[in-house]
Amino acid sequence: MKLHWSPRSPYVRKVLIAAHEMGLGSRLDCVRTTVSPFAPAEDLWDDNPLNKLPTLVLDDGTAIYDSRVICEHLDTLHDGPRLFPQGGRERLTALRNQALGDGLLDVLMMRLIERLRPEDRCSPEIVASNERKTAAALDRLESDVALLTSRPYDIGHVAIGTALGYVDFRFAGDGWRDRRPKLAAWHVGFDARPAVRACPVRDDS
Numbered sequence: 001m002k003l004h005w006s007p008r009s010p011y012v013r014k015v016l017i018a019a020h021e022m023g024l025g026s027r028l029d030c031v032r033t034t035v036s037p038f039a040p041a042e043d044l045w046d047d048n049p050l051n052k053l054p055t056l057v058l059d060d061g062t063a064i065y066d067s068r069v070i071c072e073h074l075d076t077l078h079d080g081p082r083l084f085p086q087g088g089r090e091r092l093t094a095l096r097n098q099a100l101g102d103g104l105l106d107v108l109m110m111r112l113i114e115r116l117r118p119e120d121r122c123s124p125e126i127v128a129s130n131e132r133k134t135a136a137a138l139d140r141l142e143s144d145v146a147l148l149t150s151r152p153y154d155i156g157h158v159a160i161g162t163a164l165g166y167v168d169f170r171f172a173g174d175g176w177r178d179r180r181p182k183l184a185a186w187h188v189g190f191d192a193r194p195a196v197r198a199c200p201v202r203d204d205s
Contacts, residue, residue: 002057005030010166011067012054018071020195022078083155097156104137104163142180161190
């Protein structure tokens with residue numbers, strides 16, 4: 001399977017962490033693909049008309065996207081513990097937590113795009129709104145730590161942990177740990193997992 005990949009993409013990192021948790025990391029052929037909101041990747045159009053990462057091309061040539069769809073497909077390809085519960089409240093909670101982690105990533109990406117704009121084209125209102133959303137998501141996660149720690153490890157944990165890592169990577173100045181000690185302690189444990197350590201985020205541009 002071919003994975004269009006970038007070491008800077010948190011959505012790609014989420015897929016890679018999940019794949020390593022499933023024991024599937026070695027089955028992914030990672031192809032370096034550079035995309036940005038301002039410069040699409042010409043070699044990605046055929047596989048993904050949205051020109052977004054991650055995109056996974058299966059052995060039969062079928063391309064699937066986004067990270068949620070890719071992770072759930074990968075979860076059908078192994079015999080170990082599932083990251084996606086099969087049904088009921090457990091599945092609903094896992095998917096909700098995944099949505100919160102992915103949604104936080106979406107907000108962080110919007111913050112990054114605003115930061116990259118020329119100053120005269122940057123919207124203070126958008127910046128303030130997204131900073132508030134970031135803080136609100138982190139506060140909710142702080143209050144939900146007991147729920148996270150009481151549940152079997154699932155895709156929600158992967159998404160949330162990946163999002164927290166991206167806050168560190170792009171917005172270290174937020175100092176999110178200062179007022180969220182329980183979430184900070186949980187993230188230390190997440191970062192120590194072998195699958196997470198195998199998938200560092202870095203800026204190679």
